[in-house]
Amino acid sequence: SCEGSDMPSVEGRDDDAMQVQSWRESWRKFWPLAFVLGSVAILTSAGGLLALLCSRKKRARTTTARKLQSQTSFNQAWDAELGRKVPSGNVDPLARLPTHWGMTVEQLELFHAIHHERLQSYCREHRLAADKTHVCMEPACRHKHGAAKYRALNDSDSLTDLDELHPTMHVVVDLIIKPFTDIDGGVLGYAPLLNKANPLKPTVFVSHCWGEKFPDFVRTVTNHLPRDTVVWICSFALPQNLDINLLIGQGELCESPFHQALLQASQ
Ligand SMILES: [Zn+2]
Ligand SMILES: [Zn+2]
Structure with missing residues (x-):
């Protein structure tokens, strides 16, 4: 009974040893795969970090421009x-x-x-006369004309004589x-x-x-x-x-x- 009682524990230990053995074997078999997967994971996260840094830089640029466009009206x-x-x-x-x-x-x-924004809307709401004068197309022009020569649209104006203002x-x-x-x-x-x-x-x-x-x-x-x-x-x-x-x-x-x-x- 002593032997009998010992046996299972020895067997159990052998089982454990065998299990450890088989883990080792499978590890030995699969470590190249694990190595490759690990490397891929590390490289991916490094690349991700780089991409994140770059995109953050880029985003900072675009937000600066966008802020200026949205917050600062012309x-x-x-x-x-x-x-x-x-x-x-x-x-x-x-x-x-x-x-x-x-x-x-x-x-x-x-x-x-x-x-x-302002440049675009100014050009949309004006035309260019033959003498390079800007012609206001809206009845009450809301634009500041700076140093440009400008005038209101006349009854005598023909749209075909007025060029698009670019x-x-x-x-x-x-x-x-x-x-x-x-x-x-x-x-x-x-x-x-x-x-x-x-x-x-x-x-x-x-x-x-x-x-x-x-x-x-x-x-x-x-x-x-x-x-x-x-x-x-x-x-x-x-x-x-x-x-x-x-x-x-x-x-x-x-x-x-x-x-x-x-x-x-x-x-
Ligand atoms: Zn005008
Ligand atoms: Zn030049």
Whole structure:
């Protein structure tokens, strides 16, 4: 009975040993699979973490732009810009030099985000007369026209004579840039005024056609250049309220000797 009573426990121990043995065997068999699965899990979570970080960065960017679009109505932005006074003493002397009339790609993007909505609705509610006057299509036009020539729609107007108004650089300059820079005698353009305390030296010259749609222009720039690139864009760099633009030929600036001189000066 002693043996009999011992036997089951020994057998039981053998069973345990066999079970351990079989676990070991199956582990030995399956560890490569476990290893692969483990690696995949680790790599996936690492990739997920990276993707999360990237998307968070991207989301931060888009929310900044969206915030500006939704919270800042154009009129608020407009008033804020016009209300901003530039005390002469506060301007860095470098801001007076054309070689420091740069702005970042990010600043261009924010400019677009702030003004896009208004630019679109302005163009929807106006037409372009043959003499380049903006014709208000709404009876009581709600828009500020900046430096643009404009008039109400006449009885004598024929819609076929009025072109669609596109949001070109001409419109951007007349509506936004000229009023914004019409302070201190208009000696500074948009970019140097914006960065008056910290003038930026451009590394890239962006040439553009004034007839191109502004959103397309912005997309081209932002698609090709990192956001911290400092760019020189004639419409944003030059003092648009001064006659200097007439002398060097507005719109053909990129081909002008002045533009070439600037290009060399910055190198
Ligand atoms: Zn109007
Ligand atoms: Zn240019």
